[in-house]
Amino acid sequence: MEFDLKTTKVNEFINITLEIDEAIEESGVSDGICVVFIPHTTAGITLAEGVDPDVTRDVVMALERQFPWEDGYIHVKWGKAANAKSSSVGVSETMIIKNGKKYTGSWQQAFFCEFSGPGRRKVYVKTIDNPDKTFLGKISLQTSGQTDFVDIMAQVEENIRESGIKDGICVLHLPETSAGITINDSENDVPRVLADEMGKMIPTKTNYSAQVKTSIMGNTETVIIENGSLLLGDRQRIMCFEFDGPRKREIFLRIIGNE
Amino acid sequence: MKFQQSEFRLQTSRRSEFVDITSKVREKISESGVSQGLCLVYSPHTSSGMTINQGVEPDVTPEIVEQLNKCFPWEDQYHHHEGNCACHVKTTIIGTSEKVIIKDGKILLGDCERIFFSEFNGPRPRVVFLEIIGE
Numbered sequence: 086m087e088f089d090l091k092t093t094k095v096n097e098f099i100n101i102t103l104e105i106d107e108a109i110e111e112s113g114v115s116d117g118i119c120v121v122f123i124p125h126t127t128a129g130i131t132l133a134e135g136v137d138p139d140v141t142r143d144v145v146m147a148l149e150r151q152f153p154w155e156d157g158y159i160h161v162k163w164g165k166a167a168n169a170k171s172s173s174v175g176v177s178e179t180m181i182i183k184n185g186k187k188y189t190g191s192w193q194q195a196f197f198c199e200f201s202g203p204g205r206r207k208v209y210v211k212t213i214d215n216p217d218k219t220f221l222g223k224i225s226l227q228t229s230g231q232t233d234f235v236d237i238m239a240q241v242e243e244n245i246r247e248s249g250i251k252d253g254i255c256v257l258h259l260p261e262t263s264a265g266i267t268i269n270d271s272e273n274d275v276p277r278v279l280a281d282e283m284g285k286m287i288p289t290k291t292n293y294s295a296q297v298k299t300s301i302m303g304n305t306e307t308v309i310i311e312n313g314s315l316l317l318g319d320r321q322r323i324m325c326f327e328f329d330g331p332r333k334r335e336i337f338l339r340i341i342g343n344e
Numbered sequence: 345m346k347f348q349q350s351e352f353r354l355q356t357s358r359r360s361e362f363v364d365i366t367s368k369v370r371e372k373i374s375e376s377g378v379s380q381g382l383c384l385v386y387s388p389h390t391s392s393g394m395t396i397n398q399g400v401e402p403d404v405t406p407e408i409v410e411q412l413n414k415c416f417p418w419e420d421q422y423h424h425h426e427g428n429c430a431c432h433v434k435t436t437i438i439g440t441s442e443k444v445i446i447k448d449g450k451i452l453l454g455d456c457e458r459i460f461f462s463e464f465n466g467p468r469p470r471v472v473f474l475e476i477i478g479e
Contacts, residue, residue: 116347118384118475131436134390143422143429144436151415173437179384180441181475183349188473190388193440216345219380219478221447256382256443260454262398287411293404297411300395305443337452339382339445341345341477 086111086210092202096149098133098141099197101208105180105187108210115185117214120254122177122309124209124318126270127167127201129174135194148174148200152282167200168275169282172267174198176321177307182212209316211309213254213341220248222338228264228327232284234276235325237336241308242315244338251313253342258305260337263295263329265302271322279326295328302326310342348376348476356466360413360434362395362405363461365472369444370451372474379449381478386441388473391431391465393438399458412437412464431464438462446478 086108090099101121109119123130134140152166152173178195181188197208222244226235245255259266269275287297306323309316317323325334350372356363365385373383387394398404412434422429442459445452453459461472 116349118347118477132390132440133436134432137424137426139423140390140429140432143424144433146422147416147420147429147433148436175439178441179386179443181349181384181386181473188349188388190390192390193388198436213477214347216477219345219382221380221445256445258396258443258445258452260452260457262396262404262454262457286415291407291411293398293401293407296398296404297408300397300408301437303439304396307443337445341382 088208090197090206092199092204092206094202096145097199097202098145100135100194101197102194105195105210109182109187109212112212114182114212114214117182117212119180119182119187120177120211120307120309121195122209124207124321126320127171128206129171129176129198130178131174131196131198132178132193133196134192136192141196151286165275165278168269169279170200172269172279173301175303176268179307209309211254216253216341217343218250220250220340224336226325226334228330228332228334231330232280233327233330236271236322237325238322241323245310245340248340249344250310250340250342251344253310253340255308255310255338255340258337259325259334262299264334265299265304265326266306267302267326268306268321268323270320271324298328345479346378351471351473353469353471354461355469356463359466360409361463362409364399364458365461366458369459373446373451373476376476378446378476378478381446383444383446384441384475385459386473387461388471391435392470393435393440393462394442395438395460395462396442396457397460398456400456405460428465434464
């Protein structure tokens with residue numbers, strides 16, 4: 086399932102809780118999980134307080150201060166800080182479905198996070214209630230710099246093919262605390278900008294800077310599988326992000342769904 | 345395939361702290377009888393999150409807390425009337441849930457990895473939701 090939305094500002098959080106509720110209702114799933122995925126590299130999703138609109142305004146402001154739009158990137162066409170915001174906030178949320186409704190906290194609302202609007206945007210919703218197959222896969226790689234990134238899309242796709250699962254979700258976990266996984270643009274200088282922005286936020290001389298960065302970026306990701314393929318945006322690539330290399334890294338994949 | 349939902353409570357003791365909940369999650373997975381699958385570990389709050397990080401060295405998580413405090417100070421020019429917006433920003437950055445892989449009835453974690461409930465507006469009673477999926 087998917088729905089479109091239109092953003093009206095450069096930075097804006099749009100409440101999409103109702104649309105998600107409708108998608109869950111439409112799916113007819115009574116008990117299961119729901120993955121909401123944003124197929125863009127300059128947007129994200131978060132669960133936040135939705136009662137007082139000042140809260141998300143403050144979150145937008147704090148993110149803008151941390152990753153300023155024009156900071157050092159005035160020569161490029163768009164503010165790449167938007168990509169850094171996307172990788173910090175994340176492009177997916179997973180929620181529990183109980184008795185046909187999403188089971189979340191009473192203050193929690195889902196927000197689409199626009200970081201380079203205004204524009205037309207898309208949101209994917211996947212519900213899972215009765216999968217018949219699970220598959221465990223592994224990806225091994227070698228990073229080459231202290232900070233580095235490795236595009237792991239091809240290996241993820243290979244594992245999905247091997248699993249035989251055509252419809253479901255894939256959870257990736259890098260079981261170490263000094264490297265992360267993110268879904269973002271692997272071209273247009275974006276990975277370097279991500280590394281720079283992370284470095285500015287948490288300088289390398291800080292104790293355990295790699296671990297702090299890992300918690301900010303996250304070392305797990307969830308992607309949707311439909312018709313045997315990954316449901317991603319055109320520019321989105323799955324990347325392993327090294328903060329303490331060079332090292333050998335392993336990433337585990339759990340694929341759940343139907344053949 | 346099984347879908348098993350459960351929850352547990354915890355009490356945090358500081359304004360900002362990371363609480364290791366790995367053994368509680370392990371216990372729930374073992375009770376579920378699921379040997380191959382996934383577990384969604386979910387914080388239903390707007391001022392606390394979930395992260396997987398180093399749990400063997402005791403200095404690591406306090407350092408993460410300190411760095412986040414430095415990036416998003418408690419006192420800032422926030423609009424929100426409760427004046428606690430830093431906790432919401434940190435929650436958005438860290439995220440409210442984690443998914444762990446279950447293999448042979450055990451959580452597939454690195455040797456040093458632990459699952460942490462990340463309190464950003466404590467101390468207070470909190471709850472964690474779990475959804476265990478698998479066979």
